[in-house]
Amino acid sequence: MATTCCRPLVGVYEAGAPSKTRVSLPAVFRAPIRPDVVNFVHDQMAKNTRQPYAVNKDAGHQTSAESWGTGRAVARIPRVRGGGTHRSGQGAFGNMCRGGRMFAPTKIWRRWHRRVGVNQKRYAMCSAIAASSIPALVMSKGHMIQEVPEVPLVVSNKAQELTKTKEAVALLRQHHAWTDVLKVYKSQRFRAGRGKMRNRRRIQRKGPLVIYNNDQGLTRAFRNVPGVETICVDKLNLLKLAPGGHVGRFCIWTEDAFRKLDALYGTWRKEAKHKKGYNLPVSKMTNTDLSRLLKSDEIKSVIRKPNKTIVRSKVKPNPLTNYQAMLELNPFHRVEKKLAQAVEAKHIEAKKAGKPKVEKPVKKEKPRKKKAKKGVKRLRKQHPRSKSGKKDKTKAKAK
C-alpha cells in the first residue's frame, strides 16, 4: 500500500444503504502490512494472560528413602525405609520411579509474560487495521463478506445507541454481515481434547468485530450475538484485530470511531494527537510491483544487458583426425591435404601401371672357394692338425 496514493472516500452506511456522509479513508489503512510483525507481537501479547501452573514443590520428596547401595542384587535407586507396607523398599525420588518426583518440576517463577516495545505493538496494530480494509485478506481469513457493501464497513453513529439485541441483529442483517455470524453458528462445536474437562468445552470461530467510539448500549446489544465482539476505538486490541496472529478480521466501524483513527494514529503528514510523538510506520518500498520496477526505464537504463549466453564446456574434436576441426585451426591444411592426396594418387597410379620398381644393382655373388689365406698356410705348417680330429680354433678363425 503506497503512501503516496490518494485516499478514497468511504461511505457511511445507515440501515444498509449508503448515507450522504462520506469519510476520507484514515491514513492507518495505508500503513504497511507486516504479517511477520503482527504474528510476533500477537505471540508475545497472548502470553500475557496466562495463569501460572506448577506441580507441588514437595511432590515426590515426602519420603526418607535411601539407596541400599550395592551387594543386594537390586538397582541402586533410593528405596523407601521401613516395613509393613507395600511402599517399603519401593524406589523413590527418581523421575523414573513410581511416586517419584518428575524431571525438572515445573515452577511458578517461569517467565510467563512477555514485554513488547510500544512502537512494535503500535506497528502491529497499524498493520492489522490496514489489513482489515483489504477484502482479499479479510476473505482469506474466512469471513463471509461477499455481500457486504463496502470494506471497510462504516456504520452510522446510531449503532452506538442500540440497546436491543434484535436491533443489533437487524443492523448486521441490513449490512449483509449476518452471513458471517451464521458461519459462527455453524462452527459451534466441542473442543477436541482435554480442554473439554477444563472449562473450555465449546469453541466457535470469530465473527465481525464492532468498533465504536462511545458505548451507549452497543456492547450490550451485541453481547449475545455469537462471534461478534465489540471494542472501543481508544483501546484497540491486537488480539482482537488479528486473532490467531493472522491479519484480516472483518471490522465494522461506527462513524465516530472511523473518524478518530487519524487522530489516534496520525497521518504521515501529521503526528498522532492521542499518542505522544507517534506517526505511522513507513514502508521499506513505496512501489512493490517488482516486475513493473524491473521493466521501468529508470532501472533499465542503468543495469547492464542480461547475460543470456550459456557457456557449455566444449568437447574438443581431435584435429588430427577431424578434418573440419583442423580447418578451423589451420585453413592452410586444405592445401596441404590436397597436395598429400595428389602425391598419394600418383604413387597409386604408378603402382597400378605396373612400373617396375627401380631396382638396386645386385652384387654378383662369387662362388666362395675354400682358399686359405697365406698366413693360414704358415700357421698350419707350424701347428699341424692333431690326430684326435679336434679342429684348431685359430685355423678356423683364420678361414
Added chain:
Amino acid sequence: MADSAQKAAPAAARPPKRREPKTLPDGTRKPNPYKVEKKRRLPAVPEVVLNRRRERRAHKKKSLALKLKAKADKRKLRQKYFTRAEAYIKKYRTMEKEQLRLKREAKAQGTVLVPAEARLAFVIRVRGVNQIHPKVRKVLKLLRLLQINNGVFVQLNKATLSMLRIAEPFITWGYPNLKTIKQMIYKRGHAKIDGRRVPLYSNTLIEKYLGKYGIICVEDMVHEIFTQGKNFQKVNNFMWNFKLNNPKGGWRMKTKHYVEGGDFGNREGKINALLAKMI
C-alpha cells in the same frame, strides 16, 4: 394575430410547449450543436509497448551491422592464418634444406658437420608421486611435471640442463621434431585461461591472450616453439602441461636409464618415436 390571440388566452388553455423535432424536413438527423465531435483515434497501444518496439528495431539494426562486420573480420583473420601457415611451411623447408646443404658441403670438403646442440627438449615425467626426494620434487614442480606422463617443452641451457640432471631418474626427455610438436599441440594442446584448462578449439582463444606478441593461431604457436622465438616462454606458459597417454606397446624399463636398456634420461632423437606412441 394568432399569437396575440394565444397570449390573450389564459395560461391553462395554452397548448403545451412542444419540443422541436430531431429530424429535419428532408428526413436527415438534425445535428446536435452541443455534441462534441469525437476525432477518430488510432488504436490505443500502450507507450511502453511502442517504446519496446522501437528499441527492438534499433537493436536488430545494430546487431545486423555487427554480424556483418564480424563476418568480414573473421574472413580477414582466416586469410591471415592461411598466409602464415604457408610461410611457415616454406620456412621449415628452407631450414631443412639448409642443414642438408651444410652437410653436403662438409662432406664435399671432406670435413664433418657438427650439428648445433639441441636447444629444445620435450620432457616427460615417467614416475609417480610417491617417495620422491625433495630436491627432485622441487625440480619437477618447477618444470610443471606434477603427474605421471605429463610433458612440457623446455629450452635447453646450462640452467635447465642442470635441472634435468637432478630429476633424471624420474623423467625421459629428448629433442622433438616438427611433426611431434605439431601433433602434440593439435591433439593435446590446452590453454591456461584464467587458471582453467581450456582446450584449443579455436584460434580466437590464442589471439585473445597471445595476440599482443603477434601469435594468433596454432601454427604461430608451433613456429614459436620449434624455432624458439622471443616469446617462447609466453607461448609455453600459455599452454597447460601436456597430459599424455601411456605409450602403446609399453615402456622398456622405467627404473633404468635409456642407455642401459631402460627409459629414463636423455634419449635425444628417440623421443619422437616414444611420443608417437604416447600422443
